[in-house]
Amino acid sequence: MTPSNSTTGTTASTAGPTGAADAGGSGWRRVCAASDLADESALGVEIDGQPVCVVRSGGRFYAVRDECTHAEVMLSEGEVENGLIECWLHGSQFDLTTGEPTSLPAIEPVPTYPVTIDGDDVLVDLHTNPKRG
Numbered sequence: 001m002t003p004s005n006s007t008t009g010t011t012a013s014t015a016g017p018t019g020a021a022d023a024g025g026s027g028w029r030r031v032c033a034a035s036d037l038a039d040e041s042a043l044g045v046e047i048d049g050q051p052v053c054v055v056r057s058g059g060r061f062y063a064v065r066d067e068c069t070h071a072e073v074m075l076s077e078g079e080v081e082n083g084l085i086e087c088w089l090h091g092s093q094f095d096l097t098t099g100e101p102t103s104l105p106a107i108e109p110v111p112t113y114p115v116t117i118d119g120d121d122v123l124v125d126l127h128t129n130p131k132r133g
Ligand code: FES
Pocket: 068, 069, 070, 071, 072, 073, 087, 088, 089, 090, 091, 092, 104, 105, 106
């Protein structure tokens, strides 16, 4: 199975690619177990040397670059609520679907990445159609 309609904001029930950490040589990488990520929480991981913030909010999964666009601060250390993640340093919130900041001082969007669920595995693809906000 190919990674189908997988986009940022995938629900846990969405069928994803088969296979393990790297589904058939594609860009999909297993980042954690879905059951390990509580709702309204974030997890900082590294994929191919890139910092990635994996988030579960409202039962949906998201992935964004784990770096605030205002300064070099990890977004995964911020609060998650209703599809937004808040930078802990100055309080900018970012829409997890679009990456767009919804409040100052950040003005640049954070890159978002496709997420899919395969069984209990959360997979992120950094290289296929990353959205730059
Ligand atoms: S470092 Fe994130 S809002 Fe300032």
